[in-house]
Amino acid sequence: MNPLASQFENALNSLPGEPDRYAIEVVNLILRMAQEHAVSDVHLLPQPGDKLDMSWRIDGVLAPVCSLTKLTKNIVSRLKVLAHLLTYRSDVPQEGRIQGADDGIDMRISTFPTLHGEKAVIRLFVAPKEFHYLEDLGLANDILTGLHSMLNKTSGVVVIAGPAGTGKTTTLYASLRTILRDAPQPRSVCTLEDPVEALIPGIAQTQVKRDTELTYQRGLASLMRQDPDVIMVGEIRDHETAQTVFQASLTGQLVLTSFHAGSAAEALSRLSDMGIEPYVIRSGLSGILAQQLLRRCCSCVTDSGTSSDCPQCHGTQFDGRMVLAELLTPDFPGLTEALLQRAPAQDFAQLAANSGMRTLRQAANTAVEQGLTTELEVFRVLGPA
Numbered sequence: 001m002n003p004l005a006s007q008f009e010n011a012l013n014s015l016p017g018e019p020d021r022y023a024i025e026v027v028n029l030i031l032r033m034a035q036e037h038a039v040s041d042v043h044l045l046p047q048p049g050d051k052l053d054m055s056w057r058i059d060g061v062l063a064p065v066c067s068l069t070k071l072t073k074n075i076v077s078r079l080k081v082l083a084h085l086l087t088y089r090s091d092v093p094q095e096g097r098i099q100g101a102d103d104g105i106d107m108r109i110s111t112f113p114t115l116h117g118e119k120a121v122i123r124l125f126v127a128p129k130e131f132h133y134l135e136d137l138g139l140a141n142d143i144l145t146g147l148h149s150m151l152n153k154t155s156g157v158v159v160i161a162g163p164a165g166t167g168k169t170t171t172l173y174a175s176l177r178t179i180l181r182d183a184p185q186p187r188s189v190c191t192l193e194d195p196v197e198a199l200i201p202g203i204a205q206t207q208v209k210r211d212t213e214l215t216y217q218r219g220l221a222s223l224m225r226q227d228p229d230v231i232m233v234g235e236i237r238d239h240e241t242a243q244t245v246f247q248a249s250l251t252g253q254l255v256l257t258s259f260h261a262g263s264a265a266e267a268l269s270r271l272s273d274m275g276i277e278p279y280v281i282r283s284g285l286s287g288i289l290a291q292q293l294l295r296r297c298c299s300c301v302t303d304s305g306t307s308s309d310c311p312q313c314h315g316t317q318f319d320g321r322m323v324l325a326e327l328l329t330p331d332f333p334g335l336t337e338a339l340l341q342r343a344p345a346q347d348f349a350q351l352a353a354n355s356g357m358r359t360l361r362q363a364a365n366t367a368v369e370q371g372l373t374t375e376l377e378v379f380r381v382l383g384p385a
């Protein structure tokens with residue numbers, strides 16, 4: 001059993017057994033330990049009988065922790081109470097938010113009906129203070145310089161691309177804070193987000209909702225009449241939002257957004273597939289930063305002293321993660337032709353690499369050479385070369 005799991009079970013076994021307090025105590029324990037150990041997601045999976053399998057995602061990897069075997073329905077109900085969900089409905093998916101205490105972390109809970117009962121997943125928004133500004137993220141110097149100059153412009157679209165859970169929102173927030181800090185004159189900054197994950201003083205942040213009057217696309221159309229200088233649109237999910245984002249940049253706004261894609265080239269080719277005209281991409285797009293997170297080798301590995309007692313990594317050999325990034329600027333030879341032909345992602349990747357873009361794969365190889373991470377970890381995250 002991994003050391004974290006046994007630590008949890010010990011704590012669980014020493015909880016007072018009074019039935020009416022039990023679920024409250026278990027939930028408190030789960031939330032407290034999850035925060036202490038920088039867990040990003042807690043999964044509670046119902047099994048036949050009164051059983052709830054719990055696993056934790058840490059540094060992107062899901063690990064089993066324990067099976068809860070007492071009053072499991074009450075445990076899920078307790079979570080639903082905290083998130084103001086309907087406790088008497090267990091036949092529909094529900095979503096809600098648990099507000100963190102003073103210095104606590106905000107959490108989002110979603111429930112989903114399964115054959116054996118309600119499955120619950122708690123997402124913890126870890127917004128570590130050390131990732132406040134762009135220069136805190138650990139980006140390579142050339143990428144940092146490129147990004148800074150894009151954010152200093154008064155127009156253009158800056159896209160942060162990456163798969164889910166690769167820190168895109170952290171980069172967006174760090175960008176906004178950097179803009180506010182570095183602007184020679186005050187800039188009017190607005191956001192449309194789903195969900196709002198962190199509050200930034202001095203910015204008008206708005207939560208959008210699907211299937212309502214306030215979607216990304218409608219919100220953005222209205223925001224344009226609010227005289228903004230900088231707009232952050234949480235995510236481009238569809239053609240309409242993509243279109244509105246690029247229109248905004250062409251009328252003189254700086255727009256920051258994120259996009260679900262494995263690489264900068266893939267993001268570019270998908271934007272083109274979404275029907276954004278080649279000339280709009282060429283004149284509207286400032287750049288695409290694609291990022292991935294790799295687990296970083298624990299210092300016990302470098303000192304060749306790995307053991308399950310290591311207080312840093314609990315024997316996993318990894319301690320925290322490092323960001324891996326590539327920055328594509330749409331100014332390389334052959335781009336217009338490739339856009340006109342709706343070329344596949346690998347063509348854009350080749351063209352960008354030919355003009356000197358350092359790819360995610362190259363950055364990963366360098367990290368392996370420097371002993372910061374392992375080949376297996378690169379394989380896990382980027383797949384085969």
Ligand SMILES: [Zn+2]
Nearest residue numbers: 298300310313
């Ligand atoms: Zn270690």
